[in-house]
Amino acid sequence: MTQHVRLGVVGFGWMGQAHARALTRVRHHYPDLPVVPELAMVADNAPDSRLELAKDSYGFAATTADWRELVTSDAVDVVSVTGPNFIHAEVAVAAAQAGKHLWVEKPAGRGLAETRAIAEAAARAGVHSAVGFNYRNAPAVEHARELVRAGRIGEVTHARFQMLGDYAAHPQGAHTWRFTRALSGSGVIGDLGSHGADLAEYLVGPIVRVMAQDCTFITQRPASVGAASHFSRGAGGPLETVENEDYVSMLVAFESGARGVLEASRASVGEQNAYGFVIHGRTGAIAWDFRRMGELRVCLDQDYQAAMWSTRLVGPGLAEFGVFQPDAGIAMSYDDLKVIEAKRLLESIVSGVPTGATLADAVRAATVAEAAMESITSEGWVKL
Ligand SMILES: NC(=O)c1ccc[n+]([C@@H]2O[C@H](COP(=O)([O-])OP(=O)(O)OC[C@H]3O[C@@H](n4cnc5c(N)ncnc54)[C@H](O)[C@@H]3O)[C@@H](O)[C@H]2O)c1
Known part of the structure; x- marks a missing residue:
C-alpha cells in the first residue's frame, strides 16, 4: 500500500532546501518506493523572502516563522532539522515527542549530551531517523x-x-x-x-x-x-x-x-x-x-x-x-x-527497519x- 509522507522543514537555508529537493526527486529515481512524498510546511525566521521561495518555487503547502507550529502540526509526518546547530536538539526532541520521524543534519547536537538526548527522544517515541552523513x-x-x-x-x-x-x-x-x-x-x-x-x-x-x-x-x-x-x-x-x-x-x-x-x-x-x-x-x-x-x-x-x-x-x-x-x-x-538519504529514511519508515x-x-x-x-x-x- 502506498503511504503519504509529509515533510516539514525547520531551517530553509542550504540544507533545508537540499532536503526539499531530495524528497521531491526521490520517486523520480526510486519509482517503486511505496511512498508518496509531499512538501507540507517550512519554518524559518529569516527576515528575507525564503518562505515565499518555499511556497512559490518549491511548492510547500504552508509556511511559518515559528518552528513550534510546524513540529506539532497534524499535516507533518517527518521533520527535517536543518537550522543552525543551536536549535537542533530543541526542535528534534519536540518533533519526536509529537511523533514525527526525524531527518537531522549533522552534527545532530552541539555535543554528545544533546545528541544522546535527541536519539533517546526518538527511541522513546518509536520514530525513525536519518542523519546527514551524506x-x-x-x-x-x-x-x-x-x-x-x-x-x-x-x-x-x-x-x-x-x-x-x-x-x-x-x-x-x-x-x-x-x-x-x-x-x-x-x-x-x-x-x-x-x-x-x-x-x-x-x-x-x-x-x-x-x-x-x-x-x-x-x-x-x-x-x-x-x-x-x-x-x-x-x-x-x-x-x-x-x-x-x-x-x-x-x-x-x-x-x-x-x-x-x-x-x-x-x-x-x-x-x-x-x-x-x-x-x-x-x-x-x-x-x-x-x-x-x-x-x-x-x-x-x-x-x-x-x-x-x-x-x-x-x-x-x-x-x-x-x-x-x-x-x-x-x-x-x-x-x-x-x-x-531520503530514500533510506522513507524505506525505514515503510519497512520499520532502520536503513542508512x-x-x-x-x-x-x-x-x-x-x-x-x-x-x-x-x-x-x-x-x-
Ligand atoms: N550534511 C552536510 O553535508 C551539511 C552541509 C552543510 C550544512 N550542514 C548542517 O546543516 C545545518 C544547517 O546548515 P546550513 O548550511 O543549511 O545553514 P544555513 O544558514 O544555510 O540555513 C539555516 C537556516 O535556518 C534558519 N533558522 C535559524 N534560526 C531559526 C529558527 N529559530 N527557526 C527556524 N529557522 C531558523 C535560518 O534562517 C536559515 O534559513 C547545520 O547544522 C550544518 O552543520 C550539513
Whole structure:
C-alpha cells in the first residue's frame, strides 16, 4: 500500500532546501518506493523572502516563522532539522515527542549530551531517523566498503581521513553562529570532523582511542549582518572572538587494531570540500576524493612492493549509481547523495527497519568528537 509522507522543514537555508529537493526527486529515481512524498510546511525566521521561495518555487503547502507550529502540526509526518546547530536538539526532541520521524543534519547536537538526548527522544517515541552523513552514500564509498569487507586489500593496517575546507579561511569571513561555543558547540570537530568520524567507522569499524590537537588560526572575525551563511563576509563591523577551533588532527585507533589519522579544517587555503580517505591493508589500498566522486582509486591483488594503482569509474552495477545515471563516467551530484538519504529514511519508515545513517551513528560520531575534545584538554589519549 502506498503511504503519504509529509515533510516539514525547520531551517530553509542550504540544507533545508537540499532536503526539499531530495524528497521531491526521490520517486523520480526510486519509482517503486511505496511512498508518496509531499512538501507540507517550512519554518524559518529569516527576515528575507525564503518562505515565499518555499511556497512559490518549491511548492510547500504552508509556511511559518515559528518552528513550534510546524513540529506539532497534524499535516507533518517527518521533520527535517536543518537550522543552525543551536536549535537542533530543541526542535528534534519536540518533533519526536509529537511523533514525527526525524531527518537531522549533522552534527545532530552541539555535543554528545544533546545528541544522546535527541536519539533517546526518538527511541522513546518509536520514530525513525536519518542523519546527514551524506558522504557514506556515494556509490564509490559503498563500493570501497564492500572491497574492504571482502578482504580485497587484506587486513586494514592504517587509514587517513581528511576533511579540509576553506569556508572560514578569509579573515573577513563573518562571525556567524558557527564560531560561538554556545550556538555551535565545537568548531570544525563537529562540523567536518563528524563526517570524517562517520566515514572512518563506516569503512574501518569502531574507533576505540583518540589523541587530538586543535588550533584556531583566525581568532577574531567581523560581526555578521542578517541571515549570514557559511560563506558570508563581515561588513567591517566590530571584531568578535572566535570561540572554537578552525583545525583538528586526531590520531585514532580502531577496534580491529588498525591505526589512523583524521584531519579536519575549515580554514585551509587552497582546499575546497577536499574530503576523502586512503585506507591501507596488508595486500592493497583504496582511496577516494569527494571532488571526484565517481572515481575510486584501487590497489588490489598486488604484490607487497611496487604495487600499482588503477582508477575505477563507478558505474550502474555499483551501489545506487544506476538509478541516477545510465553509464560510468557521468557525474553524480552532491544533491544525489541527499536523494539516497531520503530514500533510506522513507524505506525505514515503510519497512520499520532502520536503513542508512541514523541517530545511532550521530551518537557514535559525537562520542569521537567528545573524546577528541577531552584529549585536547588533557593532552593525552582518551578511550571511547
Ligand atoms: N550534511 C552536510 O553535508 C551539511 C552541509 C552543510 C550544512 N550542514 C548542517 O546543516 C545545518 C544547517 O546548515 P546550513 O548550511 O543549511 O545553514 P544555513 O544558514 O544555510 O540555513 C539555516 C537556516 O535556518 C534558519 N533558522 C535559524 N534560526 C531559526 C529558527 N529559530 N527557526 C527556524 N529557522 C531558523 C535560518 O534562517 C536559515 O534559513 C547545520 O547544522 C550544518 O552543520 C550539513
